[in-house]
Amino acid sequence: MTSEIINIPTHVSIIMDGNGRWAHKKGHKRLFGHNAGVESVRAAVEYAREKGIRYLSLFAFSEENWGRPDEEVSGLMALMAKAVADERATFAKYDIRFRIIGNREQLPEDLVATVEELEAETLSNSSMDLIVMLSYSGRWDILQAASRYGEICANAAREGLPLPYLDQDSFAGLLSTDGIPDPDLIIRTSGEQRISNYMLWQAAYTEFYITEVLWPDFRKNDFDRALVSFNNRQRRFGKLK
Numbered sequence: 284m285t286s287e288i289i290n291i292p293t294h295v296s297i298i299m300d301g302n303g304r305w306a307h308k309k310g311h312k313r314l315f316g317h318n319a320g321v322e323s324v325r326a327a328v329e330y331a332r333e334k335g336i337r338y339l340s341l342f343a344f345s346e347e348n349w350g351r352p353d354e355e356v357s358g359l360m361a362l363m364a365k366a367v368a369d370e371r372a373t374f375a376k377y378d379i380r381f382r383i384i385g386n387r388e389q390l391p392e393d394l395v396a397t398v399e400e401l402e403a404e405t406l407s408n409s410s411m412d413l414i415v416m417l418s419y420s421g422r423w424d425i426l427q428a429a430s431r432y433g434e435i436c437a438n439a440a441r442e443g444l445p446l447p448y449l450d451q452d453s454f455a456g457l458l459s460t461d462g463i464p465d466p467d468l469i470i471r472t473s474g475e476q477r478i479s480n481y482m483l484w485q486a487a488y489t490e491f492y493i494t495e496v497l498w499p500d501f502r503k504n505d506f507d508r509a510l511v512s513f514n515n516r517q518r519r520f521g522k523l524k
């Protein structure tokens with residue numbers, strides 16, 4: 284199957300869904316599914332790197348997820364801190380730049396400390412960027428960009444300078460994904476057909492691939508199917524080819 288893929292997307296993003304259902308099916312609590320999901324994260328990172336995907340972003344925790352029971356939220360935060368720290372050697376070996384995007388103010392201090400250490404350590408790695416979207420939502424992103432523009436305007440007005448021109452490119456530069464190309468492909472697992480407040484601005488022309496596979500079961504072959512499907516799409520960006 285792999286040999287059919289000619290057009291490798293520059294940026295692949297994954298909405299990792301179905302951990303809870305996977306766990307329940309096996310008679311376990313939801314955290315059991317999140318734990319198993321870490322193995323799928325590892326497999327996806329390695330496969331993306333092997334295929335030459337330049338940017339891989341993973342939707343790990345939405346702003347809305349803060350509304351889940353405390354036990355699940357704190358378990359997930361601890362799991363993520365450990366999973367990230369465990370990948371230190373992988374990032375070095377595969378020359379991966381790691382970072383998180385989202386509302387850091389909401390995250391536990393120890394998780395932010397671990398993340399920031401790894402972000403600094405991997406800053407100059409350049410074979411692949413791994414971006415974990417943590418405490419992220421598309422509306423939050425657009426709002427923070429709009430308020431930053433407001434601040435820039437207020438500063439300009441105070442100094443008697445003209446207000447900075449705003450167009451799609453300059454607005455995109457205020458989003459939290461500044462410098463990262465829009466996703467070419469978004470994969471969503473577990474069969475849900477929703478965008479769930481994810482990358483609302485950035486996904487304007489993204490191709491979607493939805494699989495019934497639950498995230499803890501998602502492996503290389505499933506990733507490959509998504510890439511083959513992407514390869515067969517005709518992207519017109521609203522034009523006539």
Ligand code: FPP
Nearest residue numbers: 299300301302303304320321343366367415
């Ligand atoms: C969605 O499944 C999944 C999450 C909210 C958490 C995903 C996080 C991980 C797999 C850990 C990632 C770790 C790193 C280092 C990136 P769900 O709980 O909404 O499942 P359900 O729809 O079946 O209830």
